[in-house]
Amino acid sequence: MQRNHDRLVHLRIGGRNQYLVLRPEDVKHVMQENHRNYGRSPAFEILKIFLGNGLLTSDGDFWRRQRRLAQPAFHRQRLAALTTTMIAETASWIAELKQHNTQQPVNISQAFMDVTMRIVCKTLFGSDTTGKLDGLSTALDTLNYLANKKMLSPIRFPYSWPTPDNIRSKRARAQVDSFIYGVIDQRRQQHQDKDDLLGMLLSAEDEDTGEKMSDQQLRDECVTIFSAGHETTAVSMAWTVYLLSKHPDVLARLQTESRAVLGDVTTPPPDAFRSLTYTLQVVQESLRLYPPAWVLSRRAHHPDHIGPYTIPAGDTALISPYLLHRDPANWPDPDRFDPDRFAPGGPKDQLHSYAYLPFGGGPRLCIGNQFTLMEMQILLAMLVRSFELKPVPKQRITPKPLITLRPNQAIRINLL
Ligand code: HEM
The missing domain is CATH 1.10.630.10 (Cytochrome P450)
Incomplete structure (x- = not known):
């Protein structure tokens, strides 16, 4: 496993190259933009x-x-x-x-x-x-x-x-x-x-x-x-x-x-x-x-660039709602069950829309x-x-x- 700072994790699963996308803005890039x-x-x-x-x-x-x-x-x-x-x-x-x-x-x-x-x-x-x-x-x-x-x-x-x-x-x-x-x-x-x-x-x-x-x-x-x-x-x-x-x-x-x-x-x-x-x-x-x-996958038709890194054509991008939802960078005390995070105007409303999916x-x-x-x-x-x-x-x-x-x-x- 090779970690590209905090943006991508390169994994070999079942003989295939897979790239776990970590940041909400990069996830938005793959899934939407x-x-x-x-x-x-x-x-x-x-x-x-x-x-x-x-x-x-x-x-x-x-x-x-x-x-x-x-x-x-x-x-x-x-x-x-x-x-x-x-x-x-x-x-x-x-x-x-x-x-x-x-x-x-x-x-x-x-x-x-x-x-x-x-x-x-x-x-x-x-x-x-x-x-x-x-x-x-x-x-x-x-x-x-x-x-x-x-x-x-x-x-x-x-x-x-x-x-x-x-x-x-x-x-x-x-x-x-x-x-x-x-x-x-x-x-x-x-x-x-x-x-x-x-x-x-x-x-x-x-x-x-x-x-x-x-x-x-x-x-x-x-x-x-x-x-x-x-x-x-x-x-x-x-x-x-x-x-x-x-x-x-x-x-x-x-x-x-x-x-x-x-x-x-x-x-x-x-x-x-x-x-x-x-x-x-x-x-x-x-x-x-x-x-x-808990995990979603997409196969790249052409190479895609995530900051300085590349997801090559034919390889898979992985997105893990589980990891995004428990990332302390977005969710303080992430393992705590606290429905008030979702109160109208509460903490969830301040987050990147792809921090919760x-x-x-x-x-x-x-x-x-x-x-x-x-x-x-x-x-x-x-x-x-x-x-x-x-x-x-x-x-x-x-x-x-x-x-x-x-x-x-x-x-x-x-x-x-
Ligand atoms: C807790 C319940 C559910 C969860 C967590 C869930 C989650 C998801 C997720 C994450 C996707 C996107 C998959 C991807 O991007 O690869 C998806 C797609 C889909 N879901 Fe759900 N789902 C739920 C319930 C339902 C229900 C109740 C229905 C139908 C009545 C449904 C029908 C579909 C369909 C048809 C798609 C494919 C949409 C498309 O690609 O156009 N799901 N679901």
Whole structure:
């Protein structure tokens, strides 16, 4: 490893040259100012087998067109319809948690996987999942799990080989595809206009050409949204609960806010969640300490200059939200959990915009960022309004940097 002062770190990983970009202004250069010089790194080729050519894996003009088509579906105003679904799903999840024996800790990591899965499936496909949610979510989860496994594995057999994982993955893929194509077909035939994400993607039209997405593109975007949006949110929620269990003062303030704003109505109105300012600060601070997308990568098309240093063509630039978020140059006492950093007009507002990037930055900023913040606020506020959170003694939780930054073991919590 060779360190170029405090701007770049040169690493050799898997026989490739990679350059970790350390300063926020240099990160901005790579992700925004000179973004056209960069494309997807080779790791995304593996994901393509599973996700197809969706927003996460595509590049260049194809990506630009897809992004333009998909963007309106995630617009703030369109999110209102999705928020109602999130609240309803969270309310039934809370009701299930209340059935749990209070003497036993809850595996909250798994509980968040379940509820975020339900939310993403329902916001994508609405009532078309009725009676099919379990089968669909299991198949999507299998596909996602095997894609991640293949990305992390040092030995990768071709997808055409009949290995047990390839067979499982093809079966799951067939099930997912048959569901999605079936729904698309039905909606096209009946000219149904629904306000779930699929409905919005179906009606999206290119402003210049009037073109719409093909069935295959719709399928790829649906699987991509599922894959990008489900585990990241679940993992982040588990970290948030873990942090709260260690900081009863923050939890108490959060509970006061959610009880005052939401009252005890089972399904509060969507607008109420916009007033949960402290809840949002807690979510943002949790994403600072444990950003699920802890490292991002870009491959340089041409040599790029970072001050006196060069990232050669074909090599990879690495950006680590985890390191940026814990750099004491930007965040005093960086390991301390302090949601007041994100208070309106507080310390965060004085920082370089690329010192905090849980959702990335530049044109490839996470398309689901507003969706996520809303979902996390709803889950958190409705959970702490209903329960006391007590830590399980002697749980030693440390971060495990896989594709997402997961806890090293499932987080368990006493919900009283
Ligand atoms: C805590 C939750 C989430 C985190 C931390 C997160 C983080 C990110 C990051 C860092 C990127 C940029 C990757 C890069 O620059 O290489 C990204 C892209 C993306 N995210 Fe998210 N995400 C989250 C939730 C979601 C959700 C809920 C959705 C969908 C509903 C979503 C959909 C996407 C898509 C489609 C992209 C690709 C965008 C593009 O390249 O045009 N994400 N996400």
